[in-house]
Amino acid sequence: MPPLYQKIADDLREKIRRGELRAGDRLPTEPQLQEQYGVSRNTVRLATAQLVNEGLVESIPGRSGGIFVRERITLTFHASRAEFPTGAYAETDAWRSEVADQGHEASQEFDLRIEALPAELAQRLGVEVDSHAAVRRCVRFVNGQASSVQDTYYPMDLCQRVTELLSPRDVPQGTTRLLASRGYEQVAYEDEILARMPTPAEAQLLDLPPGTPVLLYIRTGFTNERAVRVSVTSFAGDRNRLAYTLGDSAVIGRFRDREEEPH
Amino acid sequence: MPPLYQKIADDLREKIRRGELRAGDRLPTEPQLQEQYGVSRNTVRLATAQLVNEGLVESIPGRSGGIFVRERITLTFHASRAEFPTGAYAETDAWRSEVADQGHEASQEFDLRIEALPAELAQRLGVEVDSHAAVRRCVRFVNGQASSVQDTYYPMDLCQRVTELLSPRDVPQGTTRLLASRGYEQVAYEDEILARMPTPAEAQLLDLPPGTPVLLYIRTGFTNERAVRVSVTSFAGDRNRLAYTLGDSAVIGRFRDREEEPH
DNA sequence: GAGTGGTCTAGACCACTAA
DNA sequence: TAGTGGTCTAGACCACTCC
Numbered sequence: 001m002p003p004l005y006q007k008i009a010d011d012l013r014e015k016i017r018r019g020e021l022r023a024g025d026r027l028p029t030e031p032q033l034q035e036q037y038g039v040s041r042n043t044v045r046l047a048t049a050q051l052v053n054e055g056l057v058e059s060i061p062g063r064s065g066g067i068f069v070r071e072r073i074t075l076t077f078h079a080s081r082a083e084f085p086t087g088a089y090a091e092t093d094a095w096r097s098e099v100a101d102q103g104h105e106a107s108q109e110f111d112l113r114i115e116a117l118p119a120e121l122a123q124r125l126g127v128e129v130d131s132h133a134a135v136r137r138c139v140r141f142v143n144g145q146a147s148s149v150q151d152t153y154y155p156m157d158l159c160q161r162v163t164e165l166l167s168p169r170d171v172p173q174g175t176t177r178l179l180a181s182r183g184y185e186q187v188a189y190e191d192e193i194l195a196r197m198p199t200p201a202e203a204q205l206l207d208l209p210p211g212t213p214v215l216l217y218i219r220t221g222f223t224n225e226r227a228v229r230v231s232v233t234s235f236a237g238d239r240n241r242l243a244y245t246l247g248d249s250a251v252i253g254r255f256r257d258r259e260e261e262p263h
Numbered sequence: 264m265p266p267l268y269q270k271i272a273d274d275l276r277e278k279i280r281r282g283e284l285r286a287g288d289r290l291p292t293e294p295q296l297q298e299q300y301g302v303s304r305n306t307v308r309l310a311t312a313q314l315v316n317e318g319l320v321e322s323i324p325g326r327s328g329g330i331f332v333r334e335r336i337t338l339t340f341h342a343s344r345a346e347f348p349t350g351a352y353a354e355t356d357a358w359r360s361e362v363a364d365q366g367h368e369a370s371q372e373f374d375l376r377i378e379a380l381p382a383e384l385a386q387r388l389g390v391e392v393d394s395h396a397a398v399r400r401c402v403r404f405v406n407g408q409a410s411s412v413q414d415t416y417y418p419m420d421l422c423q424r425v426t427e428l429l430s431p432r433d434v435p436q437g438t439t440r441l442l443a444s445r446g447y448e449q450v451a452y453e454d455e456i457l458a459r460m461p462t463p464a465e466a467q468l469l470d471l472p473p474g475t476p477v478l479l480y481i482r483t484g485f486t487n488e489r490a491v492r493v494s495v496t497s498f499a500g501d502r503n504r505l506a507y508t509l510g511d512s513a514v515i516g517r518f519r520d521r522e523e524e525p526h
Numbered sequence: 527g528a529g530t531g532g533t534c535t536a537g538a539c540c541a542c543t544a545a
Numbered sequence: 546t547a548g549t550g551g552t553c554t555a556g557a558c559c560a561c562t563c564c
Binding site for chain 3: 003004005039040041042043046061062063064065
């Protein structure tokens with residue numbers, strides 16, 4: 001026999017799944033749930049806490065507050081399209097236009113810092129573990145809400161040869177083209193993708209409700225001679241999707257007539 | 264001023280981060296934490312519940328139980344290598360040998376069912392929404408623990424032409440080769456990747472502790488004529504990583520000397 | 527038997543915000 | 546002002562499992 005709070009959570013989850021409670025709807029208040037299920041307030045709170053942790057609902061305090069079924073929009077980031085020379089735009093513009101294509105408003109904020117390179121990133125860049133790097137951070141906003149944060153690490157020796165990398169502003173033509181024009185053309189990328197719960201810093205920056213994972217996307221870029229940069233992107237897991245196209249992409253275009261909902 | 268339980272959680276999290284508490288270590292017991300911080304048991308439990316939800320610790324009841332710092336091993340699944348004709352093995356063998364290369368023991372279980380095709384998958388396959396599909400399920404185990412579950416959906420009309428797809432057993436040469444040998448060579452794949460909290464069914468199947476997301480990996484396979492299958496893989500988010508290689512992979516091989524820890 | 531975490535109650539005070 | 550969720554206390558009984 002499952003515990004009471006579990007049964008209450010199951011019941012509410014089922015109501016959401018069946019559409020009896022829909023995105024944006026308010027659940028019964030805590031006193032109402034106490035009465036409906038004949039339990040104490042703490043038990044009700046154990047149930048709703050579970051739904052919050054699953055990312056299904058969100059609780060908002062105050063007179064007009066309550067517990068609400070969360071809604072979600074999902075953006076698709078086409079990782080296999082980004083940053084290849086065939087692209088007509090800089091990578092940031094590619095992102096911007098991709099968001100616009102999906103019917104939303106895009107903006108981004110840059111900054112630059114110099115930092116000691118974390119060991120696992122130094123390894124990817126093939127440089128010494130105690131070396132430093134220029135970190136270009138790009139926080140991307142969709143409809144005014146932070147959606148992802150990307151930190152791109154460039155080894156310092158490279159920055160000394162391509163000093164524009166140390167500009168605290170966006171590089172108009174894009175850093176990929178900038179590097180290519182200086183003889184550092186990236187010919188291969190290695191991407192790694194993980195899912196985990198956010199750090200408190202990520203949760204704050206991306207305004208993630210409890211129970212929302214981040215999709216972590218790590219791209220290492222290589223010229224024929226060396227690794228030139230590694231970028232670490234944290235996507236808000238409830239609002240983003242990554243996409244890759246492998247093989248003959250013309251085939252896929254022929255069959256695409258969708259922009260479907262997440263699974 | 265953050266609430267008390269928040270400060271306790273922050274304190275414990277920081278001890279874990281600094282290495283004062285390491286993977287496998289036991290946290291102080293609830294009565295000990297009550298005394299240390301001078302709070303009630305419920306407050307202690309609010310703090311530890313938060314760490315559990317972040318996936319940092321795991322609580323085990325019983326006389327020899329306690330709250331333990333979780334350890335994690337991370338496997339890498341090379342999505343861009345899998346299932347291309349250059350591969351010497353069937354995809355399941357490729358997975359098996361990849362796990363073995365990473366120093367672990369691999370096993371898997373198959374079953375087959377016939378199911379109505381969920382709308383979002385019918386769309387990917389370009390078939391009618393009320394049609395059925397053969398679903399081949401493969402649960403993959405690493406060191407005896409379920410690590411991922413993959414459901415591959417084949418439209419029924421295809422199964423009628425390639426009846427081996429309806430076998431409830433593993434297909435020895437792999438379904439990709441089987442299909443290719445019958446004139447359905449997959450020439451392109453479209454991959455989608457999402458992160459979300461598990462459904463209760465996934466949490467049970469993958470034995471996921473609270474606070475562990477799943478990494479969802481959806482691959483649609485295309486021949487020159489049509490989409491022939493879509494597979495949906497749920498990876499336990501705390502134990503898996505996806506990898507893609509884009510561009511000239513020989514370049515990357517030249518620089519690879521790692522099998523590093525997750526970020 | 528004794529100590530662990532799991533569940534549950536009853537009641538209190540708080541901050542916030544629309545009415 | 547009244548109602549929402551957020552925090553916190555004190556105490557109870559339970560199941561489980563090593564000693």
